[in-house]
Amino acid sequence: MKTIRRAGPVAIFFSALFVASLAQAGEVKGKISAAGLKSAENIAVYIDAIPGKKFDRPVEHVSVDQRNSAFVPHAIVILRGTTVDFLNSDQVAHNVYWPSINGDKKLRHSLTIVSPGQKKSFQFDDVGAAQMLCNLHLEMSGYIVVVPTPYFALTGNDGTFTIKNVPPGTYTLKTWSEDGKPTTQTITAADATTSVELTVKK
């Protein structure tokens, strides 16, 4: 009987927490128009900062495979501090490197040879875009975009994106794209869906 009497207030407490977290979670949904770019796909969209908030390094790793001499996926967005596992599903070795991060050549790094079936990992602690290349297959190219908050998305082939679980507030939304200029827009996220339209120019 004791445990049953205790269950009441505890259950009410947790359901109240659950309702509170539901009320706070909003999402930012948007569409990017690409002016003069090859496509509106694979554009990174992210909230630059949440005032007063720092984000722990994620425990979960993210993978980039190499398949048919291509990086799969072609582009990823990760929170600063994320470890990326580089895989190789091909029958041949790849020599993966990035010549800079955010244009800073001091942050260049080479994984050297990634043999078939091998995995090599790297933790990205610097914010910015890194272009993955392979100096054995010059056509290979992909991107890792390291951002400062976990509030990010990558556009689909129609240019749409959704950033989930955004706390209400006014923030700077930024974009990164392979062949377009970075864009910046101020948004105010509510506790429901916030719609955004952006144009990324060449």
Ligand SMILES: [Cu+2]
């Ligand atoms: Cu290669």
